[in-house]
Amino acid sequence: xxxxxxxxxxxxxxxxxxxxxxxxxxxxxxxxxxxxxxxxxxxxxxxxxxxxxxxxxxxxxxxxxxxxxxxxxxxxxxxxxxxxxxxxxxxxxxxxxxxxxxxxxxxxxxxxxxxxxxxxxxxxxxxxxxxxxxxxxxxxxxxxxxxxxxxxxxxxxxxxxxxxxxxxxxxxxxxxxxxxxxxxxxxxxxxxxxxxxxxxxxxxxxxxxxxxxxxxxxxxxxxxxxxxxxxxxxxxxxxxxxxxxxxxxxxxxxxxxxxxxxxxxxxxxxxxxxxxxxxxxxxxxxxxxxxxxxxxxxxxxxxxxxxxxxxxxx
Numbered sequence: 001x002x003x004x005x006x007x008x009x010x011x012x013x014x015x016x017x018x019x020x021x022x023x024x025x026x027x028x029x030x031x032x033x034x035x036x037x038x039x040x041x042x043x044x045x046x047x048x049x050x051x052x053x054x055x056x057x058x059x060x061x062x063x064x065x066x067x068x069x070x071x072x073x074x075x076x077x078x079x080x081x082x083x084x085x086x087x088x089x090x091x092x093x094x095x096x097x098x099x100x101x102x103x104x105x106x107x108x109x110x111x112x113x114x115x116x117x118x119x120x121x122x123x124x125x126x127x128x129x130x131x132x133x134x135x136x137x138x139x140x141x142x143x144x145x146x147x148x149x150x151x152x153x154x155x156x157x158x159x160x161x162x163x164x165x166x167x168x169x170x171x172x173x174x175x176x177x178x179x180x181x182x183x184x185x186x187x188x189x190x191x192x193x194x195x196x197x198x199x200x201x202x203x204x205x206x207x208x209x210x211x212x213x214x215x216x217x218x219x220x221x222x223x224x225x226x227x228x229x230x231x232x233x234x235x236x237x238x239x240x241x242x243x244x245x246x247x248x249x250x251x252x253x254x255x256x257x258x259x260x261x262x263x264x265x266x267x268x269x270x271x272x273x274x275x276x277x278x279x280x281x282x283x284x285x286x287x288x289x290x291x292x293x294x295x296x297x298x299x300x301x302x303x304x305x306x307x308x309x310x311x312x313x314x
Contacts, residue, residue, distance in 0.1 A: 002303040003035035007278040010039040011073040021285040028288035030087035032296045038095035039076040045069035046133025058130035084118035093123035096191040100148035104155035115183040127191030153205045199228045208240030222271030243272030255291040257298035264302040
């Protein structure tokens, strides 16, 4: 199945005066038949935002943090809980949650609750982030962020799967722990570049790979990641892989559905399964259903017939 995700504007450089535009876009995506909405995460900011452009820290070469330190960022689990009550069928994903900044037992409970209340629609997208100040504010060592994320996922999946949970690791030990409700299965999406730590994390925990950094737009990346997983002993023929899709505007300054989805067949040919379209451009806030319905229709027409799912126009 080739799927379409809509990246929601859950942050703003300055106070937007309300978040109705976010609600309207999520509801329009649900009604238009898009497959998923996603929201971003930052818990807090320091003042070294230029670190975003440093790949060695987890950033993107040449990239720029989209807001200043006083940007308004909504907490993603809370935001998706609100959106779950406003929608009926669309999936809800964090993109990405810095999961290590949350206590694992609390995150496991929050995620299971959101999945239960949304009718099994929650996807957990995770990554290590790039900002040392956030880890310091949480009292956590930035240099161990990869291990902290693995530990968090280990605890979450233990609590989700075991009727009476036990866990033993240097960071935490427990036994005889009960936590309900149990989710039927929360897909975990792992963000990162192709490197040994991300390959192991994806192989151990992941349903899908959220491409990042130098691998975000490299057409060879999906095949290279699948090869890396196989070399590491993980057989993942069903791996989901994201690709980025940009909105193309026509001469009338309105989205051009045909031009927007034109790259889709080529992206699918590289091994991409999930196209992520960012709706952060302020021109997309006005009457979102008027451009989302034709765009989703064009997207379905651009995907192989076996993968088409009819858009739901209500």
